[in-house]
Amino acid sequence: MTARHDSTIALVALLAITLAGFASAEAAPPSLVAAFGAMGAGLVKVNIVISRFMHLRWRHSPFRQVLLAWLAVVAAIMLGGLWMLPWP
DSSP: OOHHHHHHHHHHHHHHHHHHHHHHHHHSOOOHHHHHHHHHHHHHHHHHIIIIISOOOTTTOTTHHHHHHHHHHHHHHHHHHHHHSOOO
């Protein structure tokens, strides 16, 4: 595939993930499982944006481990914060 098709597929995937997250947030009351799902969807979207639109391909990036470690640290901090919140 060409780069244009790859970018279009990535954009459609971002849109689909966003709409699915919005629909799930509107359909169910807030819960810890929904929050973890939203965080997971957000991390997937960050990965797509980094790999497709910032031209930081994972295979060719010399800083691949740094980006993966940064994503892991951010995910751990945010999920840890969600875990400590009191949920009704």
